[in-house]
Amino acid sequence: MDSQNPPRQCLMVIFGASGDLTKRKLIPALFDLYARGQLPEKFAILGVSRTAFTDNEYRQKVHEFSPQTYADKEQWKSFADHLHYHAGDSTKLEAFAGIKQHISQVAEAHGTGENVVYYLSMAPQFFEPTILNIGASEMVTEGRRYCSINREKPPWQRIVVEKPFGSDPASAAHLNDVLASVFDEEEIYRIDHYLGKELVQNLMVLRFANTIFEPIWNRSYLDHVQITASETVGVESRGAYYDGPTGGAMRDMVQSHLLQVLAVMAMEPPVSLDAEDVRTEKIKIFKAMRVPSYDEVPELAVRGQYGAGQLGDQAIESYRETQGVNPQSQTDTYTAMRMFVDTWRWGGVPFYLRSGKAMTKKSTQIVLYFKPTPHVLFRQLAHQHKANQIVINVQPDEGIRIRFEGKVPGHGMHVKDVEMEFDYEQQWNAKPPDGYATLLYDCIRGDQTLFKHRDEIECAWKAVQPVLDYWKANPQEDLPNYAAGTWGPEAADSLLAQDNRYWHNPE
Ligand SMILES: NC(=O)c1ccc[n+]([C@@H]2O[C@H](COP(=O)([O-])OP(=O)(O)OC[C@H]3O[C@@H](n4cnc5c(N)ncnc54)[C@H](OP(=O)(O)O)[C@@H]3O)[C@@H](O)[C@H]2O)c1
Structure with a gap:
């Protein structure tokens, strides 16, 4: 960098x-x-x-x-x-x-x-x-x-x-070997346009250029983390591609983009901003991602597929009716997953990832939920208290919000959640540049920081492959299981509800 x-x-x-x-x-x-x-x-x-x-x-x-x-x-x-x-x-x-x-x-x-x-x-x-x-x-x-x-x-x-860089661990490793037979690793730029997004880069600045966030960025203070990437559009004209071997939300979004966002969010401070130092820390997170056993899959991953629905005035046809899509398709247009990163910093903290098409709102967001205070002083309102949160809007409406409890003006000790907000456009009076411009510029300059190392890709595949194997072997009967224009299947809500948590739906 x-x-x-x-x-x-x-x-x-x-x-x-x-x-x-x-x-x-x-x-x-x-x-x-x-x-x-x-x-x-x-x-x-x-x-x-x-x-x-x-x-x-x-x-x-x-x-x-x-x-x-x-x-x-x-x-x-x-x-x-x-x-x-x-x-x-x-x-x-x-x-x-x-x-x-x-x-x-x-x-x-x-x-x-x-x-x-x-x-x-x-x-x-x-x-x-x-x-x-x-x-x-x-x-x-x-x-x-x-x-x-x-x-x-x-x-x-x-x-x-x-992307897509392979469709499973073996094909990704093979492609890496093919690349290595012609190019040095230092000359290979595996692109992920999410890493070019301003707010993903800003995550590193937020964490490592400030002293107020990093001390609480760990298992002692954080209850859990949510990463959402939702789109309002369905597959449109790309049905045949999306229904093919490299399509589906798990492969297309979670394995590639969301695990990268997770890695930047979770990595240890690098010793410098050199590509090697940053990628070394990210690789450690990828290696620490807990690979689920086959039998654990139903407990920690949810597959969804959209049926016909409505978004505003717009009617969206069911995924299975889209041209190029198999009418009995099992492809996940929605995926939710609970993940763990087995490190000293993150032991026991769940990361909930979800991505879907034909959802209520287009948004990519990271939400950090903090633990409750160790002793509840404002007892009469305890049940209304919301967790402290840091919300990072990666796109659109790029910015960062911090939500905490404040006193309601007037007599008595009434408490309500309030927000402090950094809005990218307002602050800089400019729209963030497109991720591709950032990444192409870096590539021409020879800066690999925001590109993926082969180990990151291969570990990312390993982390999701048991889920893909399980889904392949166990067709799901209730698909489609969410209507276009909604926040996804009920099973995804249950995934969090069983942990006494709920999804933060972008407003
Ligand atoms: N489109 C997106 O928004 C998007 C986003 C992220 C990643 N990607 C990735 O970017 C890549 C390209 O996607 P795309 O949407 O641009 O695909 P596309 O519209 O199908 O374009 C493919 C291109 O490859 C050319 N081509 C095909 N066979 C060729 C051959 N044998 N020799 C030389 N050129 C050949 C095609 O032109 P001719 O037919 O004239 O040869 C065409 O220019 C894919 O890996 C995709 O996953 C795309």
């Missing part, structure tokens, strides 16, 4: 250039960085996918997708000069002679030298052949070779890998 380290010249090669993620997130993020002057002067993008486009056709396609993003004509024109396209099938080795030649041409035209970021923005079944073809075509030439002319700053080739 070295903010002093400026980005150096480089070329970004995006495999999957005509796809949704590239148009919707990657190019807009790069444009945003360009407009802010945060890209190196010598920078270019080469998009690769199979569909044939000329450079101009590709630029037009990108522009048409979101004209409002590129509304500043001058800015767009000068940015578009850096945008190039190559038609090719990256799963075919023979396509790489042309790709390699095109890379050299663009690099020469823009003076980007040998520094290259390869970005895999394509379906996961294409990751392995593309990585192996990059290796076989000798497109990772220098890496960290010590005999470079300038030893201080040797050229580099990095790779960014999108």
